[in-house]
Amino acid sequence: MNASGWLTHGVFIAAAFGACALLMALELWWLRRDTAQAVDEAIAAGAAGVSPVRSAVLVQRTPTASTERAQGDRA
Amino acid sequence: MSTTFKPLDRDASTDAARSRRWLWLAAPPRFFALATALIPWCLALAAVLGAAGLWVGLWLAPTDAQQGEVYRIIFVHVPAAWMSMLIYLAMAGWAAIGLIFQARLASMMARALAPTGALMTFLALFTGALWGQPTWGTWWVWDARLTSELLLLFLYLGFIALHGSIEDPRRADRAAGLLALAGVINVPIIYFSVQWWNTLHQGASVSLTRAPSMASTMLSGMLLMALAFWAYSIAAALMRVRAQLLRREQHAAWAQSAAHTQARESQP
Amino acid sequence: MTVPASPTVAAPSSTRASQGAPVSPLALGGYWLRTELRVILRRGTDVIAALVFFLMVTTLFPFAIGSQPELLRAVGPGVVWVAALLSVLLSQAHLFSDEWRDGSLEQWLMHAPWPLLAVYARIGAQWLTSGVAITLMAPLIALQYGLTAPSVAVLMLSLLLGTPVLCLLGALAAALTLGVRHASLLMALVMLPLAVPVLVFGAGAVGAWQAGIDPEAHLSLLGALLALAVPLLGGAILWALRISVQQ
Numbered sequence: 001m002n003a004s005g006w007l008t009h010g011v012f013i014a015a016a017f018g019a020c021a022l023l024m025a026l027e028l029w030w031l032r033r034d035t036a037q038a039v040d041e042a043i044a045a046g047a048a049g050v051s052p053v054r055s056a057v058l059v060q061r062t063p064t065a066s067t068e069r070a071q072g073d074r075a
Numbered sequence: 076m077s078t079t080f081k082p083l084d085r086d087a088s089t090d091a092a093r094s095r096r097w098l099w100l101a102a103p104p105r106f107f108a109l110a111t112a113l114i115p116w117c118l119a120l121a122a123v124l125g126a127a128g129l130w131v132g133l134w135l136a137p138t139d140a141q142q143g144e145v146y147r148i149i150f151v152h153v154p155a156a157w158m159s160m161l162i163y164l165a166m167a168g169w170a171a172i173g174l175i176f177q178a179r180l181a182s183m184m185a186r187a188l189a190p191t192g193a194l195m196t197f198l199a200l201f202t203g204a205l206w207g208q209p210t211w212g213t214w215w216v217w218d219a220r221l222t223s224e225l226l227l228l229f230l231y232l233g234f235i236a237l238h239g240s241i242e243d244p245r246r247a248d249r250a251a252g253l254l255a256l257a258g259v260i261n262v263p264i265i266y267f268s269v270q271w272w273n274t275l276h277q278g279a280s281v282s283l284t285r286a287p288s289m290a291s292t293m294l295s296g297m298l299l300m301a302l303a304f305w306a307y308s309i310a311a312a313l314m315r316v317r318a319q320l321l322r323r324e325q326h327a328a329w330a331q332s333a334a335h336t337q338a339r340e341s342q343p
Numbered sequence: 344m345t346v347p348a349s350p351t352v353a354a355p356s357s358t359r360a361s362q363g364a365p366v367s368p369l370a371l372g373g374y375w376l377r378t379e380l381r382v383i384l385r386r387g388t389d390v391i392a393a394l395v396f397f398l399m400v401t402t403l404f405p406f407a408i409g410s411q412p413e414l415l416r417a418v419g420p421g422v423v424w425v426a427a428l429l430s431v432l433l434s435q436a437h438l439f440s441d442e443w444r445d446g447s448l449e450q451w452l453m454h455a456p457w458p459l460l461a462v463y464a465r466i467g468a469q470w471l472t473s474g475v476a477i478t479l480m481a482p483l484i485a486l487q488y489g490l491t492a493p494s495v496a497v498l499m500l501s502l503l504l505g506t507p508v509l510c511l512l513g514a515l516a517a518a519l520t521l522g523v524r525h526a527s528l529l530m531a532l533v534m535l536p537l538a539v540p541v542l543v544f545g546a547g548a549v550g551a552w553q554a555g556i557d558p559e560a561h562l563s564l565l566g567a568l569l570a571l572a573v574p575l576l577g578g579a580i581l582w583a584l585r586i587s588v589q590q
Contacts, residue, residue, distance in 0.1 A: 005138075005143055005144055008143075008209075009143065009144060009209045012206070013145060013147055013148060015205050016148040016151050016202040016206070017129075019202065019205075020155070020198055023194055023197075024194075024307060027190070027194060028311065028314075031311060031314040032314075034318045035314060035317060035318040035321070035337070037318075038319075038334075039321060039334045039338050039341075040334075040338075041321070041325055042321050042322075042330050042331050042333075043331065043334050043335060043338060045325040045326055045331065046325075046334070
């Protein structure tokens, strides 16, 4: 093991701190972009005139095979 | 004769379920507002703490007798490793709340934490390799800690993949949540077994855990960086949850008005 | 595809229960186990395919790493364990999917008297036809890799203790990924990190023996994992099944 300094191992140190900064910046940039997209989609949904109370999450229930069969029985 | 679809055997529970849903509906706008307020503070805190940590780590902390300057990588490696484990714990905690109390928002928090946790894990592995090469001569060491980090990365990726591959959001939340719980119980077992495996095989006579003996400046530097990473992770998770909320609730009135507010504010 | 097992599994219990005769869980479990075995063995090709896959993987390694006896003897136990892990994983890809697809899974989750017992019966039957079979084939692999007889004994014991845990983990992965696209891939991603401790202790037991160390510690750790896994994973699998059918 050699006592090393900034010159000899600066690359590694820079790569480590640089990767950290880069990844975090990348994540924040991506999240900003994602939020902007979500905002656009929400505004578009509002403009499309869908009723604000009718939430897709509330009403929708993925039908399973058995419930589909039951539905078929009652139809 | 009604031809409307009614859930099998669930008539008695729909009223309770509906009230639960309304309860849940009541929380998101408040949570959204809270997140919106918190994010800039967390980011500012992260910046300040990070600057302080970097100052301590890169300037104040003394040169190590054995490893020279390269040891300074621990100021990223160790905080990232700590955060990777802390975030997994937090993720499992939120998942448990979401599972047990049927709280959708809690499950969304768990999902929002996962990518940041995976990033921290990757960063720990990457910086570990960068530390290992000049110090020990190899890019990868089958060190107990590093190997456990690698497995933790796979646990994160499995969680994200499982959640992403299930179409129904409710089932995705619950299935991934159960996986997170199974993972968190397994993590000590995995860590123990990897330690066991490592010592018995005596492969690596060197260990990345044998960091230079901690001067107090080094410790405070690592602590500052860890707190900075923590504040950053909270900000990132809150940002992710906000976007998720906007998407899932885009038909709700509050979401649309929030979106309009956001759009107005982001315009220069 | 063949008829799914659940209708035959659920029917006798419900008729007997409805007749007022109390059914002992032991008798019910035994009945279900036998039924599951019958169903699996009806599709005999699936069982044989998994075992041939196991043999094939162990055969592949010497081509890739060379056939030096010392190398093979050192690597053998690990290779057997990884091949066993993959074979168990593959053979569980469709553990619950038939019943899930036609909706009978939801029915017996709601109506079966001891759903947890039914889960154990299915996994038990699957283990008997995969894990046990793999254990019995270990001597064959010993020939390929030049393992000594005592090593093989330790290997078989470790497989006997470890493959049930692998089956339970695989079943959990299968239950979580029901109906998902590319479920097998996802199952592997979900299961493999959780299976590492079993791998470490299982292959490590044989490695310890080969190094002259008593494998007792490894084997008792395997036993401890098994004791933990049966109750905890059983409950988790049932929970995962309920999640997958949205109950």
